[in-house]
Amino acid sequence: MKKWIMICMLMMVMVFSGCSNAEPQQKENKTPQTTQEKEEIQAVTSFYPIYILALNVTDGVENVKLTNLTGSQTGCLHDYQLTTDNMKTLRETDLLMINGIGMEGFLDKVIEENPSLEVLDTSEGAFLLEAKEAKGDEDDHGKYNSHIWLSIPNAVKQAENIRDAFCRLDPDNEEQYKKNTEEFANAMKELTDQMKNIDLTKKQNAAIFHQGFEYFSSDFGFDVAFRIDADEDTTPSAKEVKEAVEKAKEQNISVFFAADDIGKQFADTIAEETGAKVYILDPITSGENKKDAYEKAMQNNIRILKEALDK
Template sequence: MKKRYQTFGCILLAILAMFVICTVVSVSFDKSSKKQKSKLIVTSFYPMYVATSNIVDGADVELKNLSEPKTGCLHDFQLTTQDMKLISTSDIFVANGAGMESFLEDIVKEYKNVSIIDSSKGINLLKEEDEENSHIWMGTKTYRQQVKNIAKQLSKDDPDNAKIYMKNAKLYDEKLKKLQKQEKELSSKLTSKNIIIFHEAFAYLAEDLDLDVKYVLDLDEERQVSAGEIADVLSQVKKNKIEYILAEKQYAKSVGDAIERESNVKVIYIDPLNRGKYDKNSYLDGMKKNLDKIEKEITNKQN
C-alpha cells in the first residue's frame, strides 16, 4: 500500500515537473518570438524604396513600397484605403519630403504610432517659379544627403539594427561618391553652361553639373503641349544660346522632335530615376547611364 502511494507521488511529481518545464519553455519562446518581430518599413515611392533597400540590406526587417514601382513622381497621387491600411500597420514610413508626398501631413496627424522619416531634412531645395522643387534624388549630391538622413533616423527608430544601417549607408555612399566624381568630370567637359530642362527633376542634376537652367517645360505626364509653349522654348533657345535640352523620352519625345526640327538644339533623353525595377543597384546604374549618355551626346555634337 505504501509503495503504491510512493509510485503515485512520483508520477504526480513528474507531471508537476513537466508542467513547470513546459511553462518555462513556452514563456521563453514567447519572449524570443516577441524579440524576433521585425519592423515593417514602408517607403513612399520608387527612389525612396531603392535608397532604403540599400540601407536595410541584411537586417531583419520587412520593406514595402506604398506606390507601384512604375508610379513615377507622386505629384497627383491619392492614397487608397489599402494604402492607408499599409501605413497604419507600419512601424516606420520613409518619405522623400519637400512636398513630394502631399498626404504626408495627414499621415503625421492620423498615425501617431508610425515614425515618419523625412529624407529631405536639411537639404537646400531649388526653387522653380517660387515653388520648391521636391525632386532631390535626381542629383547625386542631394541624394547622398537623403541616404544619410534615412540611415540616421532608421538607426534611432530601430536601434537593434543600427550597426547594419550605418555600415550599409557608408558602403552605399562610397559608390555614390564615385558617381559624383563622374558628374564633376562631365561638368568640366561641358562648354555650354546654359540649359533647358523638360522635367523639374533634372534641375538637381543640372545643379550638380554646374549648369544654368534657363527654362523649364514640365513634361512629367502625358499632356498636350501648345504651339505657344513650343514657341516659348524656341525663343529661350535663341536668347540663351542653348545647345542642349535634358528631357524624358516617355513624355517629351514628340516635343523634342519638334524643337530639334526648328533649331540647332540637341535633346538628350535621360531617366529621372523615379520608376523601374526593384533592384538595389538601379539608382547607381541609372545615374551612370545618364551621365554616360550626356557625355556621348556632347562629344558627338562637339566633333
Template structure:
C-alpha cells in the same frame, strides 16, 4: 456656394481617408502576430527612398521594407492613396518620404500621427521653386527632386540610416556599415559625374519637366527652359514657341525628353532649333534594385556627355 461646395468635397475626402485609416488599423493593429512578428515594418513612399533604404537595411533581418508607389504606379506627383496603401501605412513602424513631392504626405501624417516619418529632402540644401509649374501650383516652396544630385543622395542615405537606427537600435552597427559602403559607391559615382562635367563643351539644357535643378547645380549646368510646366499637361503652342525662341537667343541648348512621357514635343523643339533630343531619367519607373540609382545616374551622365560634347 462654390467655396462651400469645395469645402464639402474636401471634408468628404478627409472623412473617407480617416475611415479607411481606421479600418486599416483595426485590420492590422500594430504588433499583430504573424510571420513578421517582432520585425520593424518600414514603408518608403517611392523609388529613391526605397533604393537608398534597400542598401542601408541590407541583411538586417529585423527590418521589412515596402514601397508605397511602385515603379508601375504612375507619377508620384499625382498619386492618390488607395485602401491597400493605408493598410501598408497602418503596419508601418517608420515612413521614409521625400516629404515635399508626395501630394498625399500631410494627409498620411494626419491619419497616422504616431508613426515616425523621416523627410529625406530636409537633409539637403533645398532649391526654391521659381515660376509656375506643377509644384508651385500645389504651393510648394521648394523643388522636391532632391535625389537627382548624387551629393544629396549621400545626405539622404545618412538620414535614412539615422531613422532606421532610432526605430531598430539592434541593427545600428549593420546600418552604419551598409550606409558607409553605399556612400563610398555614391562618392565614386559623383566623382565620375564631376570629372565628366568639367569637360562639357556646352552648359545649357532644356529639360522636360522641372526635375533637374539639383543635378544642374551639382554639375554647373544652366536649365534654359522647362517644356512641361504642369505634370501630365502638354505645353501650349505659345509655350513651345517661347521655348524655341529662348533656345535661339541663348545660342543653343541640348533638349532632353524623359522616358516616362511622350517625346513628341521635345523632338519638335529640337528640330526647330537644329538640335537632337536626348533622354534624362528621374528613375522613378526603374525596377528598384540596390544598384538602380547608380545605373540611372550613369545613364544620365552618358546622355549629358553625348548632348553637351567635350571641349
C-alpha cells in the same frame, strides 16, 4: 573653462556614438511591442527613389520588411491619390519614409490624423533648390523643387537619415546599417568624382523638359536656358512651344534634356524645328527593385550628360 570641457566631452560623445539622434517627427514613448511584432519591422517607403535608398541601407538585415507604398512604376507623386490598399499598409507600418518637400501631398491628411505613425522625412538637412516656374506649369508645387534625390549629395543625406531611423528602431543591427550606408556613400563619391571630369567650356546652355533636371544643372554646372514641364496634367500651350522654339534658335541651344515621358514629345517637336539634339535622362522615379538601381541610373545619366555637354 569647465563649461568648455563639458561641451567638448559632449561633442566627443556625439561623434563617437555613431548614429545621430536628429530625426524629425519621432514618436515619443513608443508603446512596447509584443514579441511577435518585434520580430519584423514593417518599413514602408512612399515611392521608388526612397525605396531604393532604403534597400541599400537595410541590405542583409533579415528582420526588416520593406514595402514600397506606390509600387515601382508610379513615377512622381505630385498628383497621386491615396488608395484603400495604401491605408491598409499604413495601419501596419512601424516606420514610414517619405521624400518630403511636398512630394507626398496625398499623405498629409493621413499623417495628421495618425500621430502614432512614425514618419521619417528624408529631406531633413538636404540641399534645396527654389522652385522656378516653367512653361506649361500652372500648378503651385511649393517653394522648393522636390526632386532632391537627383542631386547625389542629397541622395547620400537621405540614405543617412534612413540609417539613423533604423539605428534607433533596431539598435541590434546598427553596425550593418552603418556599413551599408557607408558603402552607398562611397559608391556615390565615385560618381561625383566622374562628374567633376566633365568639361563645360564649350556647351554650358541646355533646355530641360523635367523639373528634376534642375538638380543636374546645379550639380554639373550647366545653365538652363528654359524649362518645359509636360506630363499627364501639365501641357505647354502652342504659344509657349513657339516661344521656346524662338528662344532655342536665338540662343543657339543645341542640347535638350528630357525624360522618356510626355516631355520627350515636346522636346522632339521643338528640336525638329531648331536642330537641337534630344538626350534622355532618367529622373529615377521608377525602375527595377534592385539595390544598385539608383547607382546604375545615375551612372548612365552622368554618361549622357558628358556626351551632351563635353564635346
